[in-house]
Amino acid sequence: MEFIQDLLLFLKERKKWWLLPLILVILLVGILLVVAESSAVGSFVYTLF
Amino acid sequence: MKILGVSAFYHDAAAAILINGEIIAAAQEERFTRKKNDPSFPENAIKYCLQESGCRLEELDAVVFYDKPFLKFERLLETYYAFAPKGVISFIQSVPIWVKEKLFLKQNLRKLLLEIEPFDKKSLKLLFPEHHLSHAASAFYPSPFEEAAILTIDGVGEWATATICHGQGKELTVLKELHFPHSLGLLYSSFTYFLGFKVNSGEYKMMGLAPYGNVSSENYQRFVKQIKENLVEIKEDGSIRLEQSYFQYATGKRMIHEGKWGKLFGIKRRKPTEEITTIHRDLALAIQHVTEEIILLLAREAKRLTNSKNLCLAGGVALNCVANGKLEDAKIFNQIWIQPAPGDAGGALGAALAANHIYYGKEGLEKNGLDSMKGTYLGPSFEKTIHELTLRHHTEKAPVVQFDNFEELAKQTAKLLAEGQVVGWFQGRMEFGPRALGNRSILGDARSPVMQSILNQKIKNRERFRPFAPCVLLEDSAEYFEVNGPSPYMLQVKKIRAAHRKPLPANYQNLGMMEQLYVERSCFPAVTHVDYSARIQTVDGNYNSRFYKLLQEFKKITTFGVLINTSFNVKDEPIVCTPEDAYQCFMKTEMDYLVIHNCLFSKEQPTQSSIHK
Structure with a gap:
């Protein structure tokens, strides 16, 4: 929660809302990559692509 | 007021601690881990700072990190976006590191600090001043001056690669910034790489090589001309524009396009083990002189904007002692003070000082004509062992x-x-x-x-x-x-x-x-x-x-x-x-x-x- 709050504050302060979708996609893909690297979820992630 | 400053995760991790504005201790992590330029979280340096000051983490008013991770991430995204599709592989490679570590820095810092000793997560404040503000604070607040122009120059922080600031009492105002990808530090590092030295640590070797060059040689004169005509456009105020078609650092893991540099200068990149020849010496001298020219212009601009008699310097480029000597000889300012840890390690100290003076509005120690670095003897002593x-x-x-x-x-x-x-x-x-x-x-x-x-x-x-x-x-x-x-x-x-x-x-x-x-x-x-x-x-x-x-x-x-x-x-x-x-x-x-x-x-x-x- 704190992260999302900080991120939204940052985007508001910088007036860079256009970065939000980009950051969300990167976060999702990134989290998927990090999870895939380190857990049993890896084999399921493979089928997603 | 007890403030801990931290720099980490890029190069030269360090920690510094202030109590009521007095610098109590500061040390670089590499000295404890024995890994040169160690970038990892400065656990040992923090432990030392706490021990030296007799503080516990829960007693601290704030822990201050020396740059803004979100702003850096913004620069990363916008740069890759601007250069796309160039750099897509490097971008994909860097995403996991950002998602795993750097973007969640606040949470990660708390986790790492908790491994040192327990504290109340809600009461410990975490602050993130900008990278160049940390440098500027490290240069001005410990200096002997009540008022001074401040010049910070390095490779890159978030967006800024050089800043001109004005310090008056506890106020510090940023007057002008040069933004990435145009960077004097990265220009110098590119030549360091081309001449076969290691980026981020071999710059001083190239500086030591430069005096072997011959200023009246044809090669030297050709190199200066080629650098100015093809690589860097130098403006009157000292700002520069680097011709990005010759560089790769913005989107790749290499500094330069070696082939284009080879064609431009008529030599291949020197391999680290290869012999140093006359042409390498002349090229080192040429870039050293171009760097000095830019630094002098920036200093003149700082003088014009502030009309100050004093100048404070920080940022990695302030380690260019040859340029510092020429800056003093140019007599643009009456007095010059350079932070003894001007690189990223000093950013830890600057971050703590910025929080003390700017965020909390506290005064530092009274200035009596001397700096407050205590001779920079701020590390551990071992008299009992x-x-x-x-x-x-x-x-x-x-x-x-x-x-x-x-x-x-x-x-x-x-x-x-x-x-x-x-x-x-x-x-x-x-x-x-x-x-x-x-x-x-x-x-x-x-x-x-x-x-x-x-x-x-x-x-x-x-x-x-x-x-x-x-x-x-x-x-x-x-x-x-x-x-x-x-x-x-x-x-x-x-x-x-x-x-x-x-x-x-x-x-x-x-x-x-x-x-x-x-x-x-x-x-x-x-x-x-x-x-x-x-x-x-x-x-x-x-x-x-x-x-x-x-x-x-x-x-x-x-x-x-x-x-x-x-x-x-x-x-x-x-x-x-x-x-x-x-x-x-x-x-x-x-x-x-x-x-x-x-x-x-x-x-x-x-x-x-x-x-x-």
């Missing part, structure tokens, strides 16, 4: 002499130095910043024509062409060197006075690089570079009375209060931190003697088991 080493040294059947009287030790050490011995000198608190200033130093006789070669080859194992720096009694400095005042942090290069120079042989220009270096060109050949310059440390009795005393004793014997002072380490290792590190370094090199506090270690066979004076 020497006993074990002396015992171990006895078992290795070499003598240790323990002196009750420091004056006797200083006399004995000065005598050894005057006889041409190389002495490791370990005293008191470790220096903060890249220079050894007499507490973690290797010393030798600057008058000896062979000492440069002995130190480079037998002890430091480093490149033969690199010069050594002198330390000199403050009161004698103006007699030997063209100095305008004290230089306690070894951050300025100045020429040796004409009276102490010796004439060069008629065939000097035809000699090879090493032959040129070994020509005896002054009464201190070991510390005189080929252009008669020297990176000077002036020593007074205020901050390091022991080192001052040693120089005085050396002067009594030789009439010269000048010694070689080089950092206590070997090539590619950090400077020693503990007596154990110093002892290990002493035993594995051809150093003749080692002084730790009041003990003199040698390698000769003992004539008696121990001498106690």
Whole structure:
């Protein structure tokens, strides 16, 4: 929660809302990559692509 | 008010602690982990800072990180977006690191701090000043000035690569910024890479190589012209525009397009093990001079914007001591003060100072004409742990002499130095910043024509062409060197006075690089570079009375209060931190003697088991 709050504050302060979708996609893909690297979820992630 | 500053995760991780505006302790993580330029979370440096200050984490008002991770991520995204599809692979590679570590820095910092000791997560404030604000704060607040122009120049922080600020009391105003990808630091690093040195640590080697270049050679003149016409556009205010088609650092993991540089300069990138030739020397000199030109323009712009008489400098480029010396000679400002840890390690200190003065609005210590860096002796001391080493040294059947009287030790050490011995000198608190200033130093006789070669080859194992720096009694400095005042942090290069120079042989220009270096060109050949310059440390009795005393004793014997002072380490290792590190370094090199506090270690066979004076 704190992260999302900080991120939204940052985007508001910088007036860079256009970065939000980009950051969300990167976060999702990134989290998927990090999870895939380190857990049993890896084999399921493979089928997603 | 208790504030801990932290820099980490890029290079040169460090920690620093302030109590009520006073700098209590600061240290770089590499000294504890023994990994040069260690970027990892500075767990050991933080533990040391807490111990030295007698603070616990839960007592701190704030922990301050030296840059803004979100702003850096914004730069990353916008840069890749601007250059797309170039750099897509590098972008994909960097995403997991950002998602895993850097983007969640606040949460990760708390987690890492909790591994040191428990504290209440809700009550500990975490702050993130901008990278260049941290540099500016590290330059201005500890300086002796109430008011000053501030110039910070480095590779890159978030967006800024150079800033001009104005400091007045506790106020610090950013007046002008130069933004990525246009960066003087990255331009200099690109040449460092092209000339076969390591980026982020080999810049000073290229700076040491530059004086071997020939300013009247055709190559040098061609290189300066080509750099200015093709690589960098220099504006009147010192801002620059780098022609990005020649560079790769914005989107890739390499600094430059080697092929395009090869075509431009007519030489291939030098491999690290390849011989250094005349053309490499001329190219190093050309970029050094272009860098100096840009720094002087930036300083003039800082003067124009602030009309200040004083200048404070920080950022990695402030380690370019040759440019610093020329900046002082240009007399744009009456006084210049350079943060002794101007690189990212000093950012930890700057971040803490910025929080203290700007965020909390607190005053620093009263300025009485001196800086508040305490001679930059802000690291750990180990006065109680020497006993074990002396015992171990006895078992290795070499003598240790323990002196009750420091004056006797200083006399004995000065005598050894005057006889041409190389002495490791370990005293008191470790220096903060890249220079050894007499507490973690290797010393030798600057008058000896062979000492440069002995130190480079037998002890430091480093490149033969690199010069050594002198330390000199403050009161004698103006007699030997063209100095305008004290230089306690070894951050300025100045020429040796004409009276102490010796004439060069008629065939000097035809000699090879090493032959040129070994020509005896002054009464201190070991510390005189080929252009008669020297990176000077002036020593007074205020901050390091022991080192001052040693120089005085050396002067009594030789009439010269000048010694070689080089950092206590070997090539590619950090400077020693503990007596154990110093002892290990002493035993594995051809150093003749080692002084730790009041003990003199040698390698000769003992004539008696121990001498106690």
